[in-house]
Amino acid sequence: MSRPRVLLADDHRIVSEGLKGLLADDFELVGMVEDGRALIAAARTLKPDVVVADISMPHVNGIDAVAQLKKDNPDIKVVFLTMHQDSAYARRALDAGAHGFVVKHSATAELVMAIHAALKGQTFITPALTGDLLRQGNKSSNIDDAAKLLTARQLEILRLLAEGRSAKEIAISLAISPRTVEFHKYQLMEAHGLHSNAELIHFAIKHGVVTI
Template identity: 35%
Template sequence: MNGDVCETLQHDVAIRFFRTLADTATAMEARSPTPIPVMTSGPIRILVVDDHPVVRRGIRSCLQRQPGLVVVGEAADGKEALELIPAVQPDVVLTDLDMPRMDGLALTEAVRRQFPDVKVLILSMHANTEYILRILQSGARGYVSKEADPQELLQAIQAVYRGESFFSADVARLALQQMVLSEGAASAVPELTPRERQVLIGIAEGLSNKQIAERLGVGIRTVETHRQHIMEKLGIHTVAGLTRYAVAKGLVSAQHLPPQNHTATTS
């Protein structure tokens, strides 16, 4: 990914995020104490994905009581969900983030590629707002806390089914604050050149200087020079630190890192 593509992606994500805030505010203002009727030709078909059986059954029980919704299947992780989608044909995949084998973000990215008509809604306990931009980048249409009341979850399902975005008001507010803080912190960090970003991506992917040089069609000494400049600019002098930075900036996905670097991002 070159610098221009990365900057365009970040810009598009930011625009989408602020539009989502506006959509969420409107939805929250219009909230009614009684269920909102679902105006569809049939019930909204939902696939519930969570690695805890008790949680899945609780969600199913809650949703099945709502008019216009039907739970067509359950899955314990992303891989199982991908196998079920062709058979159960859901309109909305309601998924947790932390799951074995394939987590919610990786599932969302796979659904976007393989089943573009299926909408994904994240339902999680995560309060860490750094996930919000990653969720938007993955292609998810919304994020609702597991602590939300059933009415809010119903509104979120209806919104994403219509092709809109929906974020819980508290999550959207915290994410906005995080974005403002991140922008302020980023302004103090020297900008990497497009070539330096390419080298950083290679480092995060676990490539050697020789492999990065072959990929970019440059000499090994050139890669070594870029590597040194990157470390000096960012004030980061370990591969683990550079990898975490690359993931945080959206240059690489944690799901696509080699095992040793993936571990480094979560340490």
């Protein structure tokens, strides 16, 4: 009997290597990729049963990549394995079509269970976050009125800042200068009374801007 086929996506190769042994008994590992763009390409070629993906990855973040995968193949199962221990991220993962959300420090105890649940069409969320998600109910994750006042460029920069990108990395990604990035960041912070990167990220999550 063939084992379910799993594709891993994490920009830290050492994490994927470490998961090999954890998954070996139950699943066939068909590939490992290190960014969202490669994930989309590999999933189309390898046709895995389950994708295990990080959220913060280069080029295309995990949630945007999975949204594309679900367009290509609505039946593909996805489990996110991430450092983000916030129900807002879990909600966005579910909205993108994920069947599981596991934090990395719980991977040994929970990842195999999450994959098996996904294969059965069930949803597995790290228990520490389920209470918050139940309290949220089915609240919309769409961008709210405050975020709709931002320009398209400000939204792009805010999303990338929330992914942990530096001004230099954002500048390269958007083909603009680091000074332009800092200018837009300053405008965002001034307009909304924010004083740090942490407050910017909180603003992004609160107002439905980030997709990470």
